[in-house]
Amino acid sequence: MQRWAALAGLLIPLVASPAAGQQPALDVRVVTDEADAVLAILDQRVARREPAAAAWQRLFATEGYRRLQQRETAMRRAFTDSAFREFVRSPDLLARAPALRATLARWVATDPAAAARAAFAYLPAHARIRASVYPVIKPRTNSFVFEPQTNPAIFLYLDPAVTAPKFANTLAHELHHLGYANACPDAPPDSTVPPGVRDARDWMGGFAEGRAMLAAAGGPDVHPHATSDSAERAVWERDVALVPRDLARLEAFYVDLLDGRLSEEAARDRGFTFVSTDSVPQGAFYTVGWTMAAVVERELGRERLVASTCTPAALLADYNRAAARIAARGESPPPRWSEGLLVRLGTEMR
DSSP states (O other), X not given: OOOOOXXXXXXXXXXXXXXXXXXXXXXXXXXXXXXXXHHHHXXXXXXXXXXXXHHHHHHHHSHHHHHHXXXXXXXXXXXXXXXXXXXXXXHHHXXXXXXXXXXXXXXXTSOTHHHHHHHHTTSOTTOOEEEEEEEEOOSXXXXXXXXXTTSOEEEEXXXXXXXXXXXXHHHHHHHHHHHHHHHSOOOOOOTTSOHHHHHHHHHGGGGHHHHHHHHHHTSTTSOTTTTSOHHHXXXXXXXXXXXXXXXXXXXXXXXXXXXXXXXXHHHHHHHGGGSOOSSSOOXXXXXXXXXXXXHHHHHHOHHHHHHTTTOHHHHHHHHHHHHHHHHHTTSOOOOOOOHHHHHHHTOOOO
C-alpha cells in the first residue's frame, strides 16, 4: 500500500491488492486541494500581497471545498463563498498558517495502512472501504463522514493540536464507519417485522460508534482515548462512569419505540440526546456501545463480536450472555438489558 505523500493537490490512491476478478478491499485517496488552496492564499497575505482573483477561484473550484459546501447545505447550514472568504481573511487564521502547514505535512506523511488494518479487524470479511479523505481548513471544528453509501468521504478538520497518533486513531474510527456502511447496506423494510421493532433496531445502529472506538483503539484492553489529550480523556471518563444510568435511559427509549409512542421527529430528538453536545464527540452511543463491544470481545471473542456487526440488536443479547458469565464467576457484572426487551426484539437469550 502506498503512503500518503505530502504533495500539494495530489489525489493519492491507497488500494489493497485484490484477488483476480475481485474488487479491492480498500480504495482510499487523500485530497488536500482545499487546504492547499487556503494555504496558498495565506502565503500571499503573509507576503503582504492582496490575493489574486485566480487564487480565490482556485479555492472555490477545489473538490474539497465543493463537497464541503454540498455537505453543509445538506445540513441546512449557511455556507457561502463570501462568508468563507471572510474566514480565510481573518487575522486569526493568518496567525495559524505556519502551524496549519506543518500539521498538514505531518498528517499526510502518516501511513494509513495501520488505520485500515485496525478498522478491518472489527469488520466482516466481505467489508470493503472506499473513501476520499479531505483534510480541510474551515470555520467549524468538527470532523465527519459524508455520503457513506454513495460517494464516501471523510472530512477531517485540520487541527494543529491533533498529533499524528491521534490522527491515525481518528482515521481508523472513520474508516470503520465506512466499512460498516459497506458491509451492512440499508435493506428494504421487512413487512413481517412490526414498525416499532424496526425503529428500535434501526436506532441501535448508533452503537456503531462504540464499535468504532474499540476498533480504533486496537482492542478492549487499550484505553479508547489513549492517543487523546487530557481534556478529551476526562470527558470519556466522566461519560463511561454513567453507563449504568445511560443503559437504562436507552432501554426506556427503545421500549417507547417498540410501543409506538414516539413520532419520527420525537424519536430523532430523543435519539440525539445520546450523543454528547460537548466539543468532544461522545455520549451513550459511544460509551454504552464500547462497553458492550469490549465485554463481548473479552468474554465471547472477537469473532462473536464481529458476527453481530450488521444486526446490532444481537449485540445486546451477546452482551447479556457475556455479563452472565462474569456474574457466574462471582464477579460484579456490568448492567444488563432486561430479558423483556430482548424478547420483544427477537434476540432473547437461549
